Amino acid sequence: MDENTLLGKVVNSKAGRDMHKKFIVVGILNSEYVYISDGDLRKIEKPKKKKVKHLNFTDTVAEEIKDSILSKKEVTNSKIKIFLQSADIRKEV
Template identity: 90%
Template sequence: MHKTFIVVGILNNEYVYISDGELRRIEKPKKKKVKHLNFTGTVAEEIRDIILSKKDVTNSKIKIFLQSADIGKEV
């Protein structure tokens, strides 16, 4: 089973920071190699806008988006 995360930061061309709002909270995101990730192409517009405006993203916003987006869920 694969877990779904949101990219919450970009370190460089090889690494990004990911969070799911639960296990990997926004305060301590996981540093992950890009080549080990499968991207869905889905953009969390609201979360992206918060990050770009330099405001704090909450774990609850990340969890709500991941639950409502049906990303990676098998039918």
């Protein structure tokens, strides 16, 4: 699993209390865990650590957010929230 392909990806949670919610991958811990944020309940300052196997990955990538993370720029919660609300998110086939 390549870090650059996961970062910024929009995911759907398929297990846990946050089931069926949309998040953006904001960090990668290792091959099993990623950090996700929705800008609302899970803020960028305190992202949720989640197992990759509990996530459905979509084809949608938040390029602006991904670029900000990679260039160590600040990512705001409102940017994440707005992206998740406005994005046309499709499931991976």
